[in-house]
Amino acid sequence: MNSFNKVLNKSTKMLTKRDIAGLIIMLPSLVLFSFFVWVPLLESVHLSFYIAHGMRFIKFVGLENYATIFKDPDFMAALLNTFSYTLWSLVIGFFVPIIMAIILNEIIHFKGFFRVGIYLPNVIPGLAVAMMWRFIFKPSDTGMLNIILKNFGIQPQVWLADPKLTIPLIVVTMTWRGAGATTLLYLAGLQGIDPELYEAAAIDGANIWKRIWHITVPNIYNLARTLLILQIIAVFQVLYEPLVMTNGGPNNASISLMQLVYKYAFEKFDYPKASAVSVVISLFLIFFTFLYNKIIREKEM
Amino acid sequence: MKKGYLFLAVLLLFSFLMSGCNKGNKSPTTNSGEIQKEQKVVLKLGIWPEDTLTNDVQMFEKWKQQFEAKYPNVEVVPDHYQYSLDTFVPMAEAGKLPTIFETWFTEPQKLIAGGFVKDITSELQQKGWDKLMNPSIKDLLSKDGKIYGVPRDGYALGLYLNLDLFEKAGLMNPDGTAKYPKTWDELAQVAKIIKDKTGRAGFCLLAKDNAAGWHFTQIAWDFGAKFEIQQDGKWVANLNSPEVIAAMNFVKDLKWKYNVLTDDPLSEDWASGFQAIGTGRAAMYLGAQDAVNQPTQVNGLPVDKLSIVPVPAGPKGQYSLMGGTPYMFSANASSEEIMAALNFLEMIGKAPVVTDESIAGLREDAKNRVENGVPVIPGFPAWIDPNYLKTLDDVIKEYSNVNMALYNDYYNWIKKEGVLRPEEPVLTQDLYAELTKVIQAVITDKNADVNKLLDNANNNFQDLLDRNVNK
Incomplete structure (x- = not known):
């Protein structure tokens, strides 16, 4: 017991000394x-x-502000739309970078060119991209x-002015701009896969789809999971x-x-x-992250 | 070596904290400085023109010199501030607002409620200006009997015409004026002719932001609408009356029956409407005389291709929505600084005072307009001092650079009794927001149910009234 205390004392003493230096750094x-972050938050x-x-x-008013925003005529629309954005972004945007990364990984010539090309939309300021797409649409x-x-004989469409198309089209523009960066992350993940795995699979007679399914997907699974929640x-x-x-609008x-x-x-x-x-937004996000982690953990167990 | 780093880190930290402390102490010292009256009065002019408008800057430089010669205890500091929603509150909270700045006609009540602007009633009383202000404009700038601003000028909506398109559509009179529509039904017809003959939009309808609702109230009034009614001290929303429904159906027809609007009304806002007139994208647009530099100077329309005519009449009347563009004053400004700012306005001819300087100021302004291809036309009387109005008139006649026949109908009309109508009084921007959503719905959906949409808007707005006003 005594000796244990001694050890403890010694270690705490050492730790404190190191702690101070660490803390100062x-x-x-x-x-x-x-x-800049925690206090404003x-x-x-x-x-x-x-x-x-x-x-x-x-004046302190308790939860009155929250009561007011829930009754705001625009709140329900904004909430549902936000979910709609998120859903559409998963439908439209989630797989695009994965597919692009796999294709890019298979390309042999002009690899650098395509890599830069895919990333370029990311370099354009976001506002400019939004304005450009408004012009296109x-x-x-x-x-x-x-x-x-x-030129193909298709009648003029109203695009963004059609309430049903507005959100999917906006998600398309977001994907156009954002997919490049994510693609590069996946590409890095793909290049970390041991090529011998593919060779072995090919020798065993696995076709390209089987190779993707049994080798590529499991290898980028963890990365994809993180990127999903980030997205x-x-x-x-x-x-x-x-x-x-x-x-x-409309x-x-x-x-x-x-926007609210x-x-x-x-x-x-x-x-x-x-x-x-x-605060409501962040509560939602905390809840999602919590839920997601729980599901993943259960699945892994 | 290691110690050296630690020392450095601690030093850095301290300097960081110290600089933080300094900042906290700053404001009390400046406050005590203001109390000492002997100190020079610093007048920070937010109405100073931006650097790119070199002619305007020269004009202000001249005024600054004159002013400092006349009031040696005042130092005029150029502090151009273009009012904008995202910069205003941080600037006001940091005490960086210029003494006097120009804002939008939508803002006064909001700024007063937030305590960002100074009550200048006593200064105005000293000058005697409080009695000379156009009463409806004074209401817009006042709360609970206290006045918080001075009008730069007033405005009254009319109908802007692009004469180039009217000529191409063969809609001109022999005397050079346009055969403009006298009623809203005629407007639809005329717009159709223009669209058919020139391919350009007949009418620019706004549907992007609250300005859409703002213009719509103007249209709907002519159909007999009254959006807000006061009953037993409570405000009642009236957005789904038969009159409003009729007006909304008219807007819907402009899109689906006549098809005379611009390509994408959802992207049209106040400024793009003037751009449409200036560049010939549309032939008609609701606008006020104070924005006359927008199509011309800003968007390049030749000065003789513009005409302003009365807003078309509806089945229940013909009104002109009026308001004023205000100058307001920083809440931290001292009384001396306010007086200096008012004196400066006096010198540049924006106050109801006629002196040699103010006449020179008005002249300078008119000359500047002529040089920049902006029509020199009468403003809207924000002040009611007859002497001042006459002087204003004389200067404008002297520098006139347009055929006044293109504007006379409009000016004669707004002088008539009962034509001018101030905006709806309470929660005006929220009212516009609700109307804007309905407008967006009816111009994007051919089968939109106008009654249902307006019922919904009415419920929403009543709810807002009950929660914010009828407490």
């Missing part, structure tokens, strides 16, 4: 993180329980896409694409929760309600 980033939660003028706290016969389709988190916060392309067909935040904060200068919506 960490301090600048701790301070910066708290200044907590302040935002704090603010959501108050009435404020600008950013000056005026312009309805009637002056829209770019409609002009192209006219959900990112798309759940979709803001500038609908803001620029449709301003949430008739709220594409308004997102983040934007409206409260920058159109009405009502920061507490903007914070309340943000």
